[in-house]
Amino acid sequence: MASQTDGLSSAWGPRTEGLRTLPATKRWTRRDIGRLAAAMTLFAPHVARGQNRARVVVIGGGIGGATLARCLAAGGTLDITIIEPKSAYTTCFFSNLYLGGLLSFAQLIHTYDALARRPGVTIIRDFATMIDPAARIVRLRGGATLPYDRLAVTTGATIRDGTIEGYDAAAMQVMPHAWKAGEQTLTLRRQLESMPDGGLFVMAAPPDPFPCPPAPYERVSLIAAYFKQYKPRSKIIVLDAKDTFVGEDLFQDAWNRYYPDMIEWLPAQWIGGIKAVEPGTLTVLTENDHFKAAVVNVIPAHRAADPALQAGLADASSWCPVDPVTFESRLQAGIHLVGDAIIGGDMPKTAFAANSQAQACAVAIAAILAGKVPAKPPLANTCYVHVAADDAWRNAAQFEPVAGRIKSLYADVSRVNDTPETRREIVRQAASWYEKFTNDLFG
């Protein structure tokens, strides 16, 4: 599908989506970024003397990194190097639809071929092992050292080790988290397919913050939809590390309507927290009980991924504080972060949010390199959340930086009493969002 947007407006979506109307706010255009990038002339204030073009290195070719590179390339005046170990990007978003049998795995995979053809963009297939903020260099596993004028670290979040006793690398093979799309997702789907009718599926849901707050419950909904069709005597228990979760009323309503008596959600205050796992017996131990299942999906606590921690970009929370206008680290000058790794204030950790932050960050980098003061950015997020094959709800929100923090401006959330046609319309919007969003970045 041809892109009309150059990866820019997808963070906003249409103003009116066949539902309620969002208030109009400023949005970035391709021209905004192109104009700023074009202003970066030879010997611009922040480019080393004797160097023709400013060098921006982007660690991580996920949603934040791909958006940044895509936007910065629009100006045609920068050297942009993306460091990414994988040959293709597999989206975590919509991986729950694969687990529910609604999409093929191949539909989640997007190659870097088109991004690599953007002006000024080079993709190095390697892993960043070390950042030296003082020397302004990045070291790669393959041995190379890359100098930069501006660095973006967009390596996302990862599992925090040691929060659930016994949940080590070997246990992950047996009780997959499937919170990184790839082999883990395939393993979980295979386990669901081979589970007998009447089996028990147990999910250990994570504490906040973690990528995509509604996703554990969307996963439960779509696995229930699969069970309802193929293994109707099966049961699902969610052992939660929290006492509430995002969209609880919408999920509980859907579970009662579509999957009565199939799903039991147990909050932390009832179970006393998730303490340990026994992979050998497929058992999850809580403070007060133990749960032996046919398939176990353990999603532990998260933290910012390693390069950010190693470079001193994270605070004691293991997440990275940033300036919400420039997305420059509050701890290391010259390094920007967007996406799952940051302390995002009211913004959740989603692909939509990472894309919106990366657009703002690209404008800020272009402005800084041109010796200008970055403007306050518009920021947005929309979550489309499936509860059945033809029923989804959404939360469309807008944000802005206020006193050094990202604050919520406005949110439009689906309601329990929405009509079935409204919900079907959101399913259609979600599908077209996915196609356009991934095509803008990787197509």
Ligand SMILES: Cc1cc2nc3c(=O)[nH]c(=O)nc-3n(C[C@H](O)[C@H](O)[C@H](O)COP(=O)(O)OP(=O)(O)OC[C@H]3O[C@@H](n4cnc5c(N)ncnc54)[C@H](O)[C@@H]3O)c2cc1C
């Ligand atoms: C099950 C699930 C469902 C979800 N559903 C949705 C949804 O419906 N909508 C939505 O908006 N969001 C959803 N999300 C969240 C979304 O996937 C993330 O918020 C988004 O991918 C974050 O983007 P990012 O750029 O921060 O990180 P990522 O997209 O995770 O990219 C990080 C990249 O960095 C690379 N990397 C890591 N370490 C290094 C290194 N040392 N050197 C070089 N590269 C490195 C990785 O290979 C990866 O490509 C979902 C997440 C999950 C788990």
